[in-house]
Each structure stands twice: as C-alpha cells, then as structure tokens.
Amino acid sequence: MTVFRAAVFRTRRVLPGFGLSLGYTVFYLSLIVLLPFVALFLKSATLGGERFWAAVAEPRAVAAYKLSFLSALGAALVDAVFGLLVAWVLVRYRFWGREIVNALVDLPFALPTAVAGIALTALYAENGWIGKLFKPFGVKIAYTPLGIAVALVFIGLPFVVRTVQPVLEALEQEIEEAAATLGAYRWETFRRVILPALKPALLTGFALAFARGVGEYGSVVFISGNLPFKTEIAPVLIMMKAEQYDYAGAAAVGTVMLLISFVILILINLLQGRASRRTAQG
Numbered sequence: 001m002t003v004f005r006a007a008v009f010r011t012r013r014v015l016p017g018f019g020l021s022l023g024y025t026v027f028y029l030s031l032i033v034l035l036p037f038v039a040l041f042l043k044s045a046t047l048g049g050e051r052f053w054a055a056v057a058e059p060r061a062v063a064a065y066k067l068s069f070l071s072a073l074g075a076a077l078v079d080a081v082f083g084l085l086v087a088w089v090l091v092r093y094r095f096w097g098r099e100i101v102n103a104l105v106d107l108p109f110a111l112p113t114a115v116a117g118i119a120l121t122a123l124y125a126e127n128g129w130i131g132k133l134f135k136p137f138g139v140k141i142a143y144t145p146l147g148i149a150v151a152l153v154f155i156g157l158p159f160v161v162r163t164v165q166p167v168l169e170a171l172e173q174e175i176e177e178a179a180a181t182l183g184a185y186r187w188e189t190f191r192r193v194i195l196p197a198l199k200p201a202l203l204t205g206f207a208l209a210f211a212r213g214v215g216e217y218g219s220v221v222f223i224s225g226n227l228p229f230k231t232e233i234a235p236v237l238i239m240m241k242a243e244q245y246d247y248a249g250a251a252a253v254g255t256v257m258l259l260i261s262f263v264i265l266i267l268i269n270l271l272q273g274r275a276s277r278r279t280a281q282g
Contacts (some may be wrong), residue, residue: 002047003131008240011167018024021204023045036253037258040251040254040255040258041251041255043248043251043253044200044248044251044252044255047149047248047249047252051248052252053109055248055252056252056253056255056256059229060228060229060232060237061234061237061253061256063228063229063232063237063250064232064233064234065234065256065257065260066176067145067148067224067231067232067233067234068214068233068235068257069214069260069264071145071148071149071213071215071233072152072210072213072214072216073144073210073211074149074152075149075152075156075209075210076152076156076206076210076213077211078149078153079140079148079153079156079157079159079160079205079206079209080160080202080205080206080209080257081155082182082208082273083159083160083161084160084164084198085162086157086162087160087165087168088159088168089101090102090161090165090166091165091168104262105157105158105162106158106162107158108154108155108156108157108158109158110155110216113216113217113218113219114218114219114222116151116154116155116218116219117151117219117221117222117223118151118171118217118222120142120147120154120219120222120223121147121222121223124141124150124223125141125142125143126140126141126142128225130140132145133159133274136193141222142225143223143224143225143227144225144231145230145231147224147225147231148224148231148233150223150251151216151219151223151224152209152213152216152219152220154219155212155213155216156208156209156210156212156213157209158203159205159208159209159212160205160206160208160209161205162205163201163202163205163208164198164201164202164205165198166201167197167198167201168198171194171197171198176228180266186203187278196275196278198274200275200276203268203271203272203275204272204279206267206268207265207269207272210264210265210266210268211261214234214257214261215235215237215257215261216235217233217235217239220233220235220236221239224236232258234253235257237253238250238253238254238257241253281282
C-alpha cells in the first residue's frame with residue numbers, strides 16, 4: 001500500500017504544479033485586469049481630494065449612478081426570473097424549433113451593442129412596432145428609464161440562461177418524481193427541491209447580468225436619449241467627459257463605479273458561496 005501511494009504521488013500531472021500555475025494566473029490577471037485598474041486610480045488621483053470629490057459627487061453624477069445601478073439591478077432581477085424559465089423550457093421540453101430558440105438566446109452575445117441599441121430604439125419608439133402599441137395607454141418606452149431597462153434585459157438574458165442551463169441538465173428528474181411520490185405539490189417540489197440546487201447558478205447568472213448592465217454603453221446610448229438627471233447613465237457621462245478631454249473627471253466617475261460594483265459583486269459571491277455550501281450539506 002505504501003509503495004502504491006508513493007507511486008501515485010510521484011505521478012506527473014498533465015498541468016503544471018500549483019506554484020507555476022498560480023504564478024501564471026497572478027501575472028495574467030495583473031497584466032490584463034489589475035494594471036488598467038491601477039491606471040484608472042492613478043489618473044483620477046491627479047485631481048486631488050477636493051476636485052475628485054467635486055467631480056464624483058456633483059448632482060449630475062449622483063443621478064447617473066442611481067439610474068445605472070437601479071436599472072441594472074431591475075434588469076438582472078427580470079433576467080433571473082425569465083432566464084430560469086427559458087432554461088427550463090430548453091432543457092425539459094422537446095419541440096419543433098428548439099435549436100432555433102437555443103441559438104436566439106446567444107444572439108445578444110454576437111450582435112454588436114450599437115446595432116442592438118438602434119434596433120431596440122426602432123422597435124420601442126412611439127412610432128415603432130411595439131412602442132405604438134403602448135402609446136394609446138400613455139406609456140412611453142424609448143428615451144425613458146424604462147427603455148434603458150429593456151435594453152439591459154436584452155443584453156443580460158443570455159448570462160442567466162447559459163449559467164442555469166447546465167445545472168438543470170445535470171439535475172435528475174428522479175428527484176422530482178420522488179418528491180411527488182411523497183406527496184409534495186408542484187410548487188413545493190420546485191421551492192424545496194429544484195430551487196435550492198439552482199440557487200448558486202442563478203446567483204451567478206444574476207451577478208453576470210448585473211455586472212454587464214452596470215457597464216453597458218452601446219445598446220443604451222441610443223434608446224436612453226441621454227438627458228441629464230433623467231436618462232443619462234454613468235457610462236454615457238464618462239464618455240461625454242472623455243469627449244470633452246476631461247480624462248481625469250471621467251476616470252474619477254469610473255473609479256466610483258468600479259468600487260461600488262466591486263463591493264456589490266463581492267456580496268453576491270458571498271451569497272453564492274453560502275448557497276453552494278447549503279446545497280452540498282443538504
């Protein structure tokens with residue numbers, strides 16, 4: 001037995017050891033991720049404390065923060081609900097055109113964001129195919145915060161579907177049948193059996209959709225109208241400052257967006273880890 005264990009430990013692994021792998025990982029993340037963030041902080045630091053605070057705390061910037069994060073949060077919640085529904089239909093049912101629907105889910109990934117913004121604006125404007133249906137009820141979608149939410153739902157849906165779908169495929173239907181045999185109703189089976197197993201993946205998809213929504217620019221810039229204090233999101237404000245050669249001010253607003261997003265994503269990851277541990281223990 002001792003000889004066998006020694007032979008196992010001496011077996012060469014396909015991938016390099018922990019030290020070398022960790023070194024490549026840290027180097028890659030530092031070069032691609034960390035270095036641009038450091039440059040962002042250094043650029044915003046050139047303003048000094050007083051000018052930095054004036055740039056990030058002006059009423060226009062605060063309104064842009066609120067609109068960006070609230071719109072991204074609302075869109076991610078909608079994507080979590082309907083992304084789960086779409087993934088469920090694609091995994092549990094076989095129907096004509098299923099492959100086409102499955103391909104359509106990935107369309108927001110492949111479609112340039114500017115093209116998506118133009119298409120959504122044409123659809124949801126007051127004279128558009130969908131917008132004119134809501135016009136008699138006094139509901140305006142394009143050039144309003146609602147239009148921003150629609151664009152963010154569009155670009156965030158694939159993140160939830162593609163995150164939840166593999167977990168649903170691996171979830172054995174015998175578990176649901178056993179719950180039904182024990183007298184559980186459909187909603188009770190979903191709430192106590194299926195949802196706990198899907199919760200970590202659902203939180204991951206929610207986090208990805210939220211993160212994409214916070215930083216989205218191309219699909220929103222057309223449908224929002226970019227009205228200060230009304231439909232101007234933070235990425236648009238950053239772009240406008242950059243076009244005015246106020247690079248330090250743009251970096252300052254970007255730094256605030258980065259810090260807030262980082263804190264929110266850390267909290268979501270903590271919830272995801274907690275849900276994963278509960279699933280493993282249950």
